[in-house]
Amino acid sequence: MKRALFVLFSIGSCASAQVTFDRILNAAKEPQNWLTYSGAFGSQRHSSLAQITPANVKNLELQWIYQTRSLEKFEATPLVVDGVMYTVQPPNDVMALDATTGRVFWIYTYNPSPESRPCCGRVNRGLAILGDTLFMGTIDAHLIAIDAKTGRPIWNREVAKAASGYALTHAPLIVKDKVIVGTAGGEFGIRGFIAAYDANTGKEVWRFHNIPEPGEPGHETWKNDGWMHGGGSVWVTGSYDQDSNLTYWGIGNPGPDWNGDPRPGDNLYTDSVVALDADTGKLKWFYQFSPHDEFDYDSVQVPVLADMQWKGQRRKVMLWANRNGLFYVLDRTTGEFLQGKPFVEVNWMNGFDEKGRPMRVPGKVPSREGTLISPGNQGGTNWYSPSYSARTGLFYIPTWGDYTSIYTKNDAEYEEGKNYGGGRPRATVTLARAPLNLRKDGEGFGAIRAMDPKTGERKWEFKMADVTDAGILTTDSDLLFSGGREGFFYALDARNGNLLWKTTLGGPVQSGPITYSVNGRQYVSVNAGSSLFVFALRQ
């Protein structure tokens, strides 16, 4: 029998079992792997790996680089499963790499439809895995299942119409046997939704309307048919809480972005976090951070789940640094507002009512002549992954400080597939990375800010000259890894913010670092420019 050739022995320590849902639930028990976008369902982007320490981090050494074929922003967070790294080079090429050498096992190339029109780059933020199958959302709004061993597609589902401005840019979330995604396209007058698909077949199981239609609760917060093109996009991965079986998702800005006249009302569920039953998609609770937003304050942040002592009792909370400049603590079982404090300068609100609704400052709205608002259009933070360390008890936020925009309001007419903005924010800090930085104090800077969730107070700050689009990773050795637009990648002491190590990678860091280990050796990986860099301690 020729097949006998395939009856063989195994060597090496490569235990390659399927990634069951149980493994994802217990991701903390296998810190050598990175099984979801944020590392685990609680989305703390924290690892218990501790081989690299504040004492030896200075011995980090570059192990390998993978240069993509794309000049697009490289925003993907890789997955690492038993020595194999999976990531996405823009726009939608999936790659399997040896996690110790960066050599390629396979590449799956997907050519998105020319009709795709993501607002802000042909980007992808990563993958999900279940069993032996990877899941990718594409910029032409398809969800594709791919064999993790060979890179062959298994099924391909059109989630929404690319020509209408819909796109999928975030890493899907696996809950049980379902793949959950939400639609981007908030600048195109889409009507966003979150939907779950059967992981085996790609069949849609449930759909939650981010903008409620007539008859659905919340529809009354939209007047003048504004709901039909109300935006409410999703473009960062949500979280999951096993105890309550709730999945949490942050929802983007209402449309048109900067002119609220066509949509009087609070515009639910834009700029909100929604807690959905993971089996049915039914809304359990929501909290709206920015009612009737006109500043493009997407609540598209990673919901970070933590259990902590709160005013004398143990509570299951959600930590959320919002683009609107406020750092929130919510009860994640009930949605109760526990605390909200500014983490940057905020001038559009000046407090909360007893239910946690922000009180607006009169006159601080976009105008024909322009109105100065803090924080500016890109927010006090944005989609960049924060991190929470239960060891330090601190919540770490990639921050834009002293950052403002002048919001000008224009008329907005909806036309399918066209930009539906209704205004123009202007800021000193440019959207893309500038080659040179000539800003002076008060014109915007980047920082890592370490916040105490119990008080909302800042414990320390690590300041950068230019702003940052980088996520944050913390570890059990109290290290914090991050970077910024200047192209530095660095390690701080998570307890006090002291700089312990830095290197320059020659391109902006526009994703969150991760850590993993293979054969007992800890690695740290980060994207910068259009390349992926991997470090480990010198041997």
Added chain:
Amino acid sequence: MRVSSVFIFILAGGVTVAQHAYTAGDIEDGALLYRNTCVACHGPDGNLVAGVDLAHGKFKRAANDDQAVAIIRNGIPGTLMPPATITEFQAGTIVAYLHSIGTAGAASSALTGDATRGKAIFEGKGGCMSCHRIRGQGTRLGPDLSDIGAYRRAPEIERSILDPDAEVLPQNRSVRLVAKDGTIITGRLMNEDTFNVMILDSKERLMAFSKPDLREFTFLDKSPMPSFKDKLSAQELADVVVYLSSLKGVEVK
């Protein structure tokens, strides 16, 4: 097999296109170019585009081989037919290849096959799923056949079933590794560079090896697949060929 022998005869005999004589080797090159460049739109038999049957001289715009060569190189503006950056001679090999398949005709066995029966044989008696994979079912030791019908003509599929060693594509090569401690590992080659060998091993694990850690690294010349020449009846063979020809890849739903 009658069909296979006709096919080989044509390859051996060569074809003349536009004053050039193309050898059997040229035609093989043309086949490769066709598969890499043309097959996604025109299909393995050259008849997927409505009103066009490349293997039987049915074109919308080309009146002769010279014009076909020009269209391959320049494309047709305003249509989905793009220009191909290849030489005139290379384009000629594609046309010569198309002549050769047109003359060879279809597989005799495919004419009477039944895809449903073929699927049952593939998954049952044939035992094909123990090595092959189709739309997420089966194993990964051999090639995934989910879209084999989009890239391979029925006579080619038939030949692979009867004579698996005749052609093993680079992406389907198997290798045998011997570690320094004598452990033998075989699997499908995924990638190789100066210092590393990457395989999908017999337990379907992606594994990477550093070459200095290996005592031996050899390509397996033969396909691990057995011939089904004496294992399937002519009817069963026809059924399996029709089934495999019907597999066109992942559908967008």
